[in-house]
Amino acid sequence: MAPNAAPKMTAAILSSPHGPRANRVDQVMLQVLLALIPGVLVMTWFFGWGLLINCVLAILFATAAEALVLRLRRRPVLPTLGDYSAVVTAVLFACAIPPTLPWWLTLLGMVFAIMLVKQLYGGLGYNPFNPAMAAYVFLLIAYPVEMTNWLAPHLLTQHHLSLTESWRLILFGALPPDLSWDALSAATPLEALRGQLREHQVMDAIRGASWWGSLGGRGWEWVSSAFLAGGLYLLWRRVITWRIPVAMLGSLLMLAGLFWLIDPQHHPNPAFHLWSGAAMLGAFFIATDPVTASTTPRGQLIFGAMIGVLVFVIRTWGGYPDAVAFSVLLLNIAAPTIDHYTQPSVFGHGRKS
Amino acid sequence: MSVTNPESEHGQSRLWTFHGGLHLPDEKALSNDQPIEPLRLPPLLVIPLRQHIGAPARPGVRVGDQVRKGQVIGTADGYVSAAVHASSSGTVIAIEERRIPHPSGLPAPCVVIATDGQDAWAPLPAPLTDYPHLDPALLRERVHWAGVVGLGGGAFPTSVKLRSERHIETLIINGAECEPYITCDDRLMRERSVQVLEGARIIRTLLGAERVLIGIEDNKPAAIAALSAALTQSGPDPHIRIIPVPTRYPSGGERQLIRILTGREVPTRGLPAQIGVACQNVATTAAVADAVLLGRPLITRVVTVTGRAVARLGNLAVPIGTPLSHLVAHCGGFRETPRRLLCGGPMMGFALSDLEIPITKAFNCLLALTAAEAPDPGPALACIRCGRCAEVCPVRLLPQQLYWHARAKAFDRAQGYNLFDCIECGCCAQVCPSHIPLVQYYRFAKNAIWAHEEERRKADQARARHQARQARLERLEQERQSKLRKKREILDDTTAATVPGQVADGDLDARRALIEAAKQRAAAKKAAAQSRIEPVDLG
Numbered sequence: 001m002a003p004n005a006a007p008k009m010t011a012a013i014l015s016s017p018h019g020p021r022a023n024r025v026d027q028v029m030l031q032v033l034l035a036l037i038p039g040v041l042v043m044t045w046f047f048g049w050g051l052l053i054n055c056v057l058a059i060l061f062a063t064a065a066e067a068l069v070l071r072l073r074r075r076p077v078l079p080t081l082g083d084y085s086a087v088v089t090a091v092l093f094a095c096a097i098p099p100t101l102p103w104w105l106t107l108l109g110m111v112f113a114i115m116l117v118k119q120l121y122g123g124l125g126y127n128p129f130n131p132a133m134a135a136y137v138f139l140l141i142a143y144p145v146e147m148t149n150w151l152a153p154h155l156l157t158q159h160h161l162s163l164t165e166s167w168r169l170i171l172f173g174a175l176p177p178d179l180s181w182d183a184l185s186a187a188t189p190l191e192a193l194r195g196q197l198r199e200h201q202v203m204d205a206i207r208g209a210s211w212w213g214s215l216g217g218r219g220w221e222w223v224s225s226a227f228l229a230g231g232l233y234l235l236w237r238r239v240i241t242w243r244i245p246v247a248m249l250g251s252l253l254m255l256a257g258l259f260w261l262i263d264p265q266h267h268p269n270p271a272f273h274l275w276s277g278a279a280m281l282g283a284f285f286i287a288t289d290p291v292t293a294s295t296t297p298r299g300q301l302i303f304g305a306m307i308g309v310l311v312f313v314i315r316t317w318g319g320y321p322d323a324v325a326f327s328v329l330l331l332n333i334a335a336p337t338i339d340h341y342t343q344p345s346v347f348g349h350g351r352k353s
Numbered sequence: 354m355s356v357t358n359p360e361s362e363h364g365q366s367r368l369w370t371f372h373g374g375l376h377l378p379d380e381k382a383l384s385n386d387q388p389i390e391p392l393r394l395p396p397l398l399v400i401p402l403r404q405h406i407g408a409p410a411r412p413g414v415r416v417g418d419q420v421r422k423g424q425v426i427g428t429a430d431g432y433v434s435a436a437v438h439a440s441s442s443g444t445v446i447a448i449e450e451r452r453i454p455h456p457s458g459l460p461a462p463c464v465v466i467a468t469d470g471q472d473a474w475a476p477l478p479a480p481l482t483d484y485p486h487l488d489p490a491l492l493r494e495r496v497h498w499a500g501v502v503g504l505g506g507g508a509f510p511t512s513v514k515l516r517s518e519r520h521i522e523t524l525i526i527n528g529a530e531c532e533p534y535i536t537c538d539d540r541l542m543r544e545r546s547v548q549v550l551e552g553a554r555i556i557r558t559l560l561g562a563e564r565v566l567i568g569i570e571d572n573k574p575a576a577i578a579a580l581s582a583a584l585t586q587s588g589p590d591p592h593i594r595i596i597p598v599p600t601r602y603p604s605g606g607e608r609q610l611i612r613i614l615t616g617r618e619v620p621t622r623g624l625p626a627q628i629g630v631a632c633q634n635v636a637t638t639a640a641v642a643d644a645v646l647l648g649r650p651l652i653t654r655v656v657t658v659t660g661r662a663v664a665r666l667g668n669l670a671v672p673i674g675t676p677l678s679h680l681v682a683h684c685g686g687f688r689e690t691p692r693r694l695l696c697g698g699p700m701m702g703f704a705l706s707d708l709e710i711p712i713t714k715a716f717n718c719l720l721a722l723t724a725a726e727a728p729d730p731g732p733a734l735a736c737i738r739c740g741r742c743a744e745v746c747p748v749r750l751l752p753q754q755l756y757w758h759a760r761a762k763a764f765d766r767a768q769g770y771n772l773f774d775c776i777e778c779g780c781c782a783q784v785c786p787s788h789i790p791l792v793q794y795y796r797f798a799k800n801a802i803w804a805h806e807e808e809r810r811k812a813d814q815a816r817a818r819h820q821a822r823q824a825r826l827e828r829l830e831q832e833r834q835s836k837l838r839k840k841r842e843i844l845d846d847t848t849a850a851t852v853p854g855q856v857a858d859g860d861l862d863a864r865r866a867l868i869e870a871a872k873q874r875a876a877a878k879k880a881a882a883q884s885r886i887e888p889v890d891l892g
Contacts, residue, residue: 015793017779018727019377019533019699023741023786025734083734125735125787241744290739296751297743339754346771347372347608347748348621 029084035230050099058090061110152186153219189217216275231284247304282324398674407433440672499644505634529605532698542576546583552638691721742781
């Protein structure tokens, strides 16, 4: 195209529509942060101050990393920081990592998420992978011990770390005197279930364990419910659409239900799948990340459903107890292809009506 | 009865919906209580020769001519063109380029008339009140003469749309007026309902349509009531029905309204006639009635002057060619300096550069928005692919994909995503959380593709010309060659017959005899010629 054919895009301001706009990116991100509050509070209740400390550290690190990389890329810093997307990434990451993770791993994760996964690809809107999940998976593979060291939920432990103890643990790795890790930590329900099934226990016996709750693991089920509530808020405010969460949870429910019906002694009930691990957080807050998800209506159904399938497959037969991060990343890379093959039929192009 | 519950008649069971669309604050209450007011005659009328789609009208007057109200001052140049008329009496003082209401802001030829204040009518053609029994060609000719064009904004010459090769089953009269702020059609339907219905009957007769559906958004109950009352008064008409449609922008888009009322989608790049539908705007319909029943050309139109920057908002009956400044003065000037001055509504209107621009046939609304009404959207942020644009697109496009490709100048890709189905309604840009001027990108891509196609067309023509020339030269060369070959063959034949082996003596003798005979003939001719000349010399 001849360069002189290009109109002056500076005149964009005079282009229709002229009225006030309904929405803005920072408002979308603030809605997401608002919707994360119940989940964060419930997690803090069950797992202690560490979660809030991680949130604060992750937000600081993410913001600093974003500011630094924008500087290096010679882009305006404040407008980008003002879209709060880095804060959302930080909080999602903080919800995914163990609440006592050493601070330098949080730093590493945020630097990886913001500098490499997000900004190296061009910043918000251009990154093919969900930054929080990519960082989580990177750390999980590189630091498996630290990344699987979960605290026992409030209901199942005698000792609750105080705010100071939590700080000391995260910053210096110093446990309170007279306490060992064994007294504090516990396997997550998915991990416990996996271990016990490997030891050829049957579900009837596993259901008698102290950590078993009514929907998921004790404590954990409340966390999932809180994320579900936040997700419903996002749906109500029309920040997200129903397709991805419903497709993801639906396919997970159906697969889990199918195997549970066939072999109830070796498969947990479907509710356990939905209320354990990151299923709810993933369905409403991570798989719905608009940048990295499929955008066509049919594509979103496929995208969500495939994540649900992968979550079930990896949880049941794979090498990790939970799989939301892996599944989301795998589908992130498939999203452009899914979009390409699921374009809606355009008005007047011969749709059956 | 007249406000039809669509279930009751003609087997139409329901209304349909189109994908997407928006519920916008309609802002109609600002001006929809203001009756249509006549406007004092302006001292100058600037009447563009092209106010329509198609060829500009040919000027039929000269500078210094006296013109009268309703006189043709520009004749339609061809089938897809429209005549323009003097909106009042006076003197033509110039025929020159002036700025007209157009997104480009470029000037175009206009006839400038200094009005004489008499407002004296030219002789008008006779009313054609008995239209059902008249030749349709005569009626079309009348509409053509009257310079009626689509008054909903399209400005396509109406007479062209009054003829159809295909059978038209349904005539849709578009009274949706879905753009916020605009109330001119609302007021017209309330105050000139009889004329709207008459026009609908005339067009139905011309097209032979079985039914007329008048679609009006349900935020205009007074217009619906007025038309219904007029329909009841005029006696039962089983063909015409008034159908309230849900208020949702852009239900007034031609294709969207057809979809709502008939459930059918006009094929892409096709015409409504392909699915047996014709669509006319209510104001156009009334203008057709004026032309046929009163013999009046289209020389005024209703213009809404609105927006919170205007002191006194209203709906004005404006002579075509009136400068905007005259309307603004009539409305008491501006309350505050408008942030945006627009022709049309906030969703699809375009910015006007100054107030000397005249009102044209398709100019439905002068919108002066305050800074609060048209806040600066701020710099565009990166697209976060949220897909809100696709949710609201009434054409079911993927606006963000179009945006990526338009931005990357990957125009073939953009066309692959059906760029040219975009109706530029602005829904996508309205909801975009990144405040990207999406429609601007699509216009840019469309223009670039058109320019490219134009270039390619010219290149193709040049190539075709070049190839034709090459072919011609080759053909001539071949013809020359084949002639030469034939000659050579003949020569070869004679030589073949003579040369090889013994040349017969008799043959040689025969040749000599022939040559001898030829010489004698030549000598005889010469002698004869000389003998013819000699007497002249002697005489």
